Amino acid sequence: MVETVTRFGYSRTMEQTDAVAALSALAHPGRLAIFRLLVRAGPGGLAAGEIARATGSLPNTLSTNLGILVQAGLAGSRREGRSIIYSADYGRMSGLLAFLMEDCCAGEPAICDPAIAAAQAGACGQARC
Secondary structure, X not given: OOOOOOOOXXXXXOOHHHHHHHHHHHOOHHHHHHHHHHHHHOOXXXXXXXXXXXXXXXXXXXXXXXXHHHHOOOEEEEEXXXXXXXXXXXXXXXXXXXXXXXXXXXXXXXXXXXXXXHHHHOOHHHOOO
């Protein structure tokens, strides 16, 4: 069991190394666009060909970017017939967001209000999830 000590490399929601891997995967415009597309697609996900058309990615670039997102745990894949379907890992995404917000506010909840409002104004806050 990992000791939970915040601000010293440990987290209640996610290991720091996992957070770094996830943030690193998202620190590329193409991968960020793909991830956001997968998040919008919902749990059903999208076929690789649909992702390529939506993002204008070349097949080898798309394959590499999807592989990095899967390796970071932000996306998963499954085979349906001849297609590979990719979907966002919402649990991992929530864990990353919780990791980033875990020590927020410094005892002043009003500091986090803008971030909470932004999350509530998103698609899930509008009951589209």
